[in-house]
Amino acid sequence: MKTETTPEEARADLPIHSVAVIGAGSIGIAWSIVFACAGINVRICELDDTRRDSALASAESLLSEMEGAGLLSQATAGILERMSVWEELSDAVSGVGYVQECVVEDVDVKRELFRQLDQLTPHDVVLASSTSTIPSSKFASDLPGRARCLVVHPANPPYFLRVAEVVPAEFTSPTAVATTVSILKRAQIFSVHLNSEIEGFALNRLQGALLREAYCLVQDGVISAVDVDTLVREGLGRRWSVIGPFTTSELNTRGGLRQHSEVLGPVYARLGLERGHENPWTPDTINTVAKAIEQNLPFASWEENVRQRDHAMIQIASRLKGFDNPLVQCESE
Ligand SMILES: NC(=O)c1ccc[n+]([C@@H]2O[C@H](COP(=O)([O-])OP(=O)(O)OC[C@H]3O[C@@H](n4cnc5c(N)ncnc54)[C@H](O)[C@@H]3O)[C@@H](O)[C@H]2O)c1
Structure with missing residues (x-):
């Protein structure tokens, strides 16, 4: 029977004070809001000048509306103070305990980015990808630090839909999964654990099943597209x-x-x-x-x-x- 806690397992229980979010598109901004609302410092990395310049304003606009609707437990200004924006990847990941990658859905871009992240961060820092469809074994399998790589796929937008799919590859360590689940819990995101990598993961497979039938019904002339949306919005969605x-x-x-x-x-x-x-x-x-x-x-x-x-x-x-x-x-x- 195992009695001793390894240093890595002990680290999984340590609170993470800062995370890096790579990419300031809609998902990157959304994750930044989720983590900053949970009291965690967020270091955002964005290559594009325009997006980098507008990242905090985008977050502020969403947070202000949420605050106005009574959805925040602290003022927007205090949450924004925990966010910073960086151009250089090495600056953004400096000192963080967790990285949430949110760049374009392109396997080559992710492979190159994970290669850099693996070199820039200690091997107990979790490297999580927000990818909607690509298993991490497709872009992280050759890395020396692959044991801390996995997918954390959010429902969009994650500050309203508080669930994410946690998808480890065969090489992902249980410690990396435990650290991930722990930080998601702190951020009040339900974790749904997938036991194996599968293209599209579970959320998009479920969504795909519904979309396949929806397109067939419209194609067969059975129902209009607007009425499909009405059935799901007012019926199934409300119940779900x-x-x-x-x-x-x-x-x-x-x-x-x-x-x-x-x-x-x-x-x-x-x-x-x-x-x-x-x-x-x-x-x-x-x-x-x-x-x-x-x-x-x-x-x-x-x-x-x-x-x-x-x-x-x-x-x-x-x-x-x-x-x-x-x-x-x-x-x-
Ligand atoms: N949009 C959704 O509904 C949704 C839902 C869940 C997950 N996702 C996944 O999240 C990821 C991001 O999606 P998005 O819709 O925000 O994409 P997006 O294209 O809007 O944003 C990506 C951002 O990453 C930046 N970027 C690209 N390479 C970079 C790099 N090397 N370093 C720093 N920044 C870089 C781009 O300039 C851009 O601003 C994708 O993998 C996507 O599949 C999307």
Whole structure:
């Protein structure tokens, strides 16, 4: 049995006081806000002069609006004081405990940047990529310090959608993962752990499944594009703001998810076949999913669980009362 804590594991528990964010596009600015709001100093690196000059103003504009809406626990000015902008990569990463890379989605650009980051930082500094689709083994596998490289893919924008996918490569150390989860927790971001690298990770695969069907429905002339958006925005999306699709199946059907899969599994399998996908839900997988959901929501309390879902929906509805969505008017024009 392992009894001693290695220096690296001990370091994973140490608070990180400053991070570097590389790239000041929309994702870089968003991560900077998330970390600075959590009390962490953020050193932003941006190559482009115009973007570098406007980075703090972009952050200030978003933070001020969030402050006006009562979303910040401290004043914008105090949060901005923790942000600095740098041109040179070596200056930006000096003394940081964690790096969040947010440059263009180009594997060659990321490979060259990670090569430099690996040389410029001690090997216990985590190097996380925000990439939406590229596994870190495609750009970090040859590096001497590859054990601290991984993907931390945020939902966009991360200051509102507080979840990120943590995707280690085979070579990523458990310490790097633990440090990452710890800093995300401090920044109030839920971590979703992927057990293996897969192109598109999970979030974009889920989004892709919905988009594939949406495009097919429009292409087949079944529904307009605007109505697809309305169905998701007013229906699925509203419900998904309090429960995910598996919990939806659990609570929408008397008999729970197991009953839901029995009745609707064959229907969904047929619909999939219509689109050329043959991947029916197996009894084993249904059992795995049901057991996971029932752990949080015991089936014996099904009626109470449904009441809690309704309670959550009522709270959302009451917060959205009077919400005038400017984008909906644009959609119907
Ligand atoms: N946009 C999204 O919805 C979204 C969501 C999640 C993750 N991501 C991922 O986040 C990353 C950034 O996305 P974005 O939309 O902010 O991109 P973007 O193109 O808007 O911004 C990238 C920035 O990085 C800068 N840059 C490029 N190379 C650099 C370098 N070597 N050093 C410093 N700065 C450099 C560019 O000048 C630019 O300002 C991508 O990998 C993307 O896939 C994007």
